[in-house]
Amino acid sequence: MNSDIEKVLVSEKEINEANERLGKDLTEEYSGKNPLFVCILRGAAMFMMDLIRHVDIPMEYDFMDVSSYGGENTDTTGDVKIVKDLDTSLKGRDVVIVEDIIDTGFTLDRLIKLFETREAKSIKIVSFLDKPARRIKQVHVDYIGVQIPDAFVVGYGMDYNEHYRNLPYVGVLKPEVYNAK
Numbered sequence: 001m002n003s004d005i006e007k008v009l010v011s012e013k014e015i016n017e018a019n020e021r022l023g024k025d026l027t028e029e030y031s032g033k034n035p036l037f038v039c040i041l042r043g044a045a046m047f048m049m050d051l052i053r054h055v056d057i058p059m060e061y062d063f064m065d066v067s068s069y070g071g072e073n074t075d076t077t078g079d080v081k082i083v084k085d086l087d088t089s090l091k092g093r094d095v096v097i098v099e100d101i102i103d104t105g106f107t108l109d110r111l112i113k114l115f116e117t118r119e120a121k122s123i124k125i126v127s128f129l130d131k132p133a134r135r136i137k138q139v140h141v142d143y144i145g146v147q148i149p150d151a152f153v154v155g156y157g158m159d160y161n162e163h164y165r166n167l168p169y170v171g172v173l174k175p176e177v178y179n180a181k
């Protein structure tokens with residue numbers, strides 16, 4: 001295990017099980033609808049690519065790069081910036097927003113409001129992790145992989161100052177790693 005990690009919160013086996021379950025549920029819900037999966041970069045990239053292997057229906061996907069933590073922040077700046085927008089029109093589409101984690105809810109709240117103005121037919125959310133203890137904006141998350149306690153996590157796409165995204169599990173970062181900065 002990486003020496004900056006205090007403990008593993010979601011193992012590779014648990015990640016695979018969650019993705020299989022979510023893929024099955026999404027396959028059932030979106031059969032015959034050609035949904036558009038919108039991956040919120042960068043954190044959700046690994047999750048999205050694993051998830052859609054279990055989605056057994058015609059679908060499309062696109063990417064949007066949104067950022068509000070950044071650098072050495074372990075708290076949201078509250079300023080949700082669109083770094084790269086979608087190339088695909090949402091008008092009349094059944095949209096599935098794919099997130100790695102819902103924490104304060106700021107990012108998702110901003111995205112839902114934006115997507116509503118783009119006249120999507122429906123908008124649902126799938127998030128690999130849900131950290132309800134830190135919620136400020138009350139957002140409804142339709143599909144959740146794993147609910148986690150209040151801790152800053154990294155791995156499986158999630159970073160601290162751009163590090164640890166490639167860990168194949170979700171782990172809690174030792175506080176001394178970010179307190180030392």
Ligand SMILES: O=P(O)(O)OC[C@H]1O[C@H](OP(=O)(O)OP(=O)(O)O)[C@H](O)[C@@H]1O
Nearest residue numbers: 041042043067068069103104105106107
């Ligand atoms: O519920 P919130 O408090 O808004 O936090 C969730 C958001 O924070 C992370 O993104 P981040 O801004 O760190 O960008 P990244 O995905 O590129 O790392 C994560 O990927 C979510 O999009």
Ligand code: HPA
Nearest residue numbers: 103151152153154158159
């Ligand atoms: O716990 C977290 N880890 C990494 N990125 C995040 N973005 C929101 N919460 C987190």
